[in-house]
Amino acid sequence: MSTVALLTGALDGGGAASPADFMAARQQMAFTLGFHIVFASIGIGLPALTLLAEWRSLRTGDPVYAELARRWMKAAGVLFAVGAVSGTVLSFEMGTLWPGFMDTYGQVFGAAFALEGIAFFIEAIFMGVYLYGWDRLTPRAHFIVGVPIVVAGLMSATFVLTVNSWMNQPRGFKLVDGEVTDVDPLAAMFNPATPVQAAHLILASLMVCGFLVASVYAVGLLRDRRAGRDDRYNRLGFAIPFSLGAVCAPLQVLVGDFAVRFVADSQPAKFAAMEGIEHTRAGQPFKFAVFEIPNALSLMLRYDAHATLRGMDSVPAGERPPAEVVRVAFELMIVLGVLLLALAAWWGLAWYLRRRRAARAGLPWHPWFLRAAALSGAAAVIAMEAGWTVTEVGRQPWIVYGVMRTEEAVSPEPGLRFGLYVVLVVYAFLAFATVSVLRRMRHEYEPAVPDAPAPEPSPEKTGAAS
Structure with missing residues (x-):
């Protein structure tokens, strides 16, 4: 869902809304999007993890895989419901907070929202059949029923992303005397930003789902280690989602590099804010925190150490994004992404050594690895939120890049800030209820899963293997 996720920044210009209401509208949209995007990510990843565990159960007959699949999909059902609520709120906010945007351009991207609704209903229908079908369908039929959940979730996210990518690269219409004409919905959906943004988000x-789920089981493994237990349920519950996150991490680096290059070409003001480029010059240095490498940014981006890159001074003052917010968010995303990549490399190296030595002791059950893995879920969530901040704040002051300014889209009705207060209270209750339900589901689990053959050795026996 595309929004104006601007937490701070200058207000240029005399929109109809008061400055307080204008900022409240931005903050409300930013908060609700930041809340929803976590559940949307879990809704994409958790069904895929469930099917993977169920597939392993069908292949091996191992009851541990079956129990993991059952518990993960129950949790997915709860989180799906919460995500549906928060997504519905976002849909209403698009109309109530930004009527100028919806009235003018709704016909351009409306088809994408319609297709997203169809994908959502398909996902919801098969989610119900899948949950109700435990012990009522044959194992193979039950697995097949789960496939449309994953496919529909991916399609739903992609259709929503086409709207956000359109806001960054508007296509598929003509603007004549302030009126939208010659609408081409397909051109709007498949604009130049769609492939890179969709791949980056998926x-x-x-990654978020994989590391977040794995972090829960990492805590369980640490507790097992302290208690001298060897719980295969926790080990498999950790290995499956962490492997998903570890595989996606290097792919995300490649896609992220392409995304940065795309931004440099299509939104130079956003790129200048991301990289902290104040002045246009040849041979731009690469800056990170207090470090600076001469000519390195020009070399990395254009493969020419003396290439000229545009700075913030090339953009009119009224069209510059809040550079400090964008740069801090970009650097935070990069730092956390590199740390997650390093953790994934640790896991991958250990897996390779295990395969080469044919020894189970190769997997990294070292306590420090598990402690880092326990933090990986929160790190992945923060990195994603930082990435969305870069995307949305970096586009300011435009709600539709180069076409409509944000203050032109906001509702002129007074009292928008009171809506923000209500949303904060309601979402606090929703978050509390969600955590309470998930905790209750966790406590209902009794570790009575029958032992599978040939369990791996306990962390106590592996010592400091890494």
Whole structure:
């Protein structure tokens, strides 16, 4: 869902809304999007993890895989419901907070929202059949029923992303005397930004879900280690989602590099804010925190150490995004992404050594690895939120890049800030209820899963293997 996720920044210009209401509208949309995107990511990744565990159960007959699949899909059902609520709120906010945007351009991207609605209903229908079908369908039929959940979830996310990508690269219409004409919905959906943004979000969602689920089981493994237990349920519950996150991490680096290059060409002001480029010059240095490498940014971006890159001074003052917000968010995303990549490399190296030595002791059950893995879920969520901040704040002051300014889209009705207060209270209750339900589901689990053959050795026996 595309929004104006601007937490701070200058207000240029005399929109109809008061400055307080204008900022409240931005903050409300930013908060609700930041809340929803976590559940949307889990909705993409958790059904995929469930099907993977169920497939392994069908292949091996191992009851541990079956129990993981059952519990993960129950949790997915709860989170799907919460995501549906928060997504509905976002849909209403698009009309109530930004009527100028919806009235003018709704006909351009409306088809994408319609297709997203169809995908959502398909996902919901098969989710119900899948949950109700436990022990009522044959194992193979039950697995097949789960496939449309994954496909529909991916399609739903992609259709929504086409709207956001259109806001960054508007296509598929003509603007004549302020009126939208010659609408081409397909050109709007498949604009130049769609492939890179869709790939970037889907990989981010899979990473977030993988590391977030794995972090729960990492805590369980640490507790097992302290208690001298060897719980295969926790080990498999960790290995499956962490492997998903570890596989997506290097792919995300490649897609992210392409995304940065795309932004440099299509939104130079956003790129200048991301990289902290104040002045246009040849041979731009690469800056990170207090470090600076001469000519490195020009070399990395254009493969020419003396290439000229545009700075913030090339953009009119009224069209510049809040550079500090964008740069801090970009650097935070990069740092956390590199740390997650390093953790994934640790896991991958250990897996390779295990395969080469044919020894189970190769997997990294070292306590420090598990402690880092326990933090990986929160790190992935923060990195994704930082990435969305870069995308949305970096587009300011435009709600539709180069076409409509944000203050032109906001509702002129007074009292928008009171809506923000209501949303904060309601979402606090929703978050509390969600956590309470998930905790209750966790406590209902009794570790009575029958032992599978040939369990791996306990972390106590592996010592400091890494």
